Amino acid sequence: MIPLMKVALPEKDMLLSKLGDVFDSGILAEGDLVYEFEKKFQSLYDYNSCYAMSSGTACLHAALTASGVMSGDEVITTSMTAEPTNLSILYAGGVPIFADVDDAGNLAAESIKAKITPKTKAIVVVHYAGYPVNITSIRKVADDYGLKLIEDCAHALGAKWDGKPVGSYGEYSIFSFQAIKHMTTIDGGILVVNTNENSSEYFKKFRWFGMLKGADRTTNNIESIGYKYNMTNVSAAIGLLQLDNIENRIAKHVENADIINSTFNNSELIRKVEFDSRSEPSYWLYSIRAKNAQEVIERLQRNGFQASKLHRPNHLHKIFKSSQVSLPRLDCFYQELVHIPCGWWMSSEDVERMIEVLNYG
Numbered sequence: 001m002i003p004l005m006k007v008a009l010p011e012k013d014m015l016l017s018k019l020g021d022v023f024d025s026g027i028l029a030e031g032d033l034v035y036e037f038e039k040k041f042q043s044l045y046d047y048n049s050c051y052a053m054s055s056g057t058a059c060l061h062a063a064l065t066a067s068g069v070m071s072g073d074e075v076i077t078t079s080m081t082a083e084p085t086n087l088s089i090l091y092a093g094g095v096p097i098f099a100d101v102d103d104a105g106n107l108a109a110e111s112i113k114a115k116i117t118p119k120t121k122a123i124v125v126v127h128y129a130g131y132p133v134n135i136t137s138i139r140k141v142a143d144d145y146g147l148k149l150i151e152d153c154a155h156a157l158g159a160k161w162d163g164k165p166v167g168s169y170g171e172y173s174i175f176s177f178q179a180i181k182h183m184t185t186i187d188g189g190i191l192v193v194n195t196n197e198n199s200s201e202y203f204k205k206f207r208w209f210g211m212l213k214g215a216d217r218t219t220n221n222i223e224s225i226g227y228k229y230n231m232t233n234v235s236a237a238i239g240l241l242q243l244d245n246i247e248n249r250i251a252k253h254v255e256n257a258d259i260i261n262s263t264f265n266n267s268e269l270i271r272k273v274e275f276d277s278r279s280e281p282s283y284w285l286y287s288i289r290a291k292n293a294q295e296v297i298e299r300l301q302r303n304g305f306q307a308s309k310l311h312r313p314n315h316l317h318k319i320f321k322s323s324q325v326s327l328p329r330l331d332c333f334y335q336e337l338v339h340i341p342c343g344w345w346m347s348s349e350d351v352e353r354m355i356e357v358l359n360y361g
């Protein structure tokens, strides 16, 4: 069975040798490798400043807190995502307000605008499955209403909007390096900061109990709450190796997706997700819409390809009950949604065979 997602690790000898060096050093938790990883990631994508943490979820919590989200503040967000996007709003004390989506399953600017109230503090967008949201129109809404914009780029490493990497447009952006993403550090995440509203010290303290690493613990004075969110040197060592090859790996996702884009024919029953010409997805997954999604999932599985809807729209969870609203476009998108594989583990022949299954059953 060709899986929908697959763990990607550096070549084994290189990985074990690098990890051996870390274990020999005796410095396993946050240390110089973490800072080297942050710098390498930052310069690869030309971001302003970056803070590595233990997970993408930790980075979301940091982004929301840095945006000033506090108890009772409203955060406009999407339900079409993995749950951590919205659970982290609860961590910060905020109230998720779900807006509706466009044809690619991403938040639509006009729906966001309709949800703004005096209590709105921030907007969280998700570049779902690696397809960038229309960030130009959403950035404009945020600016017009004085709201912070947070990009959840957990699925979209390497994707671009209007020639610039996703993660460059929000005040804060996050990436996840959890096991099945484009790139893994086993678990981990990075926060991209594109504003000077909070100092570097603020984020360093946020990720480590409210204290600065290296400062004398006997005289350190915690002034605001911090968390145990630091990345470890072990994860950073893996991340440093991953960054050497990440562009090639993402290019393979894009190459496979381009085969689907150019050879798969839309029909009455199955069609590709449409996206803007400014969008350059990095295709963590390839998304299609099918009139009978379950039949397509089962047909692909019978032919050796794993396919799935993957997530449950978050507003259906009991914990988000008080945020429940009518989302007619999301309902329609979700009913038709099927994610199919297109990652580095597929050869062009695999992709062509999958398209045959889709085109001819």
Ligand SMILES: Cc1ncc(COP(=O)(O)O)c(C=O)c1O
Residues within 6 Å of the ligand: 055, 056, 057, 058, 081, 082, 084, 085, 126, 152, 154, 155, 175, 176, 177, 178, 187, 188, 189
């Ligand atoms: C869209 C989205 N946001 C945030 C996260 C959280 O990332 P992590 O698992 O690294 O905490 C994930 C991954 O699980 C995700 O898919």
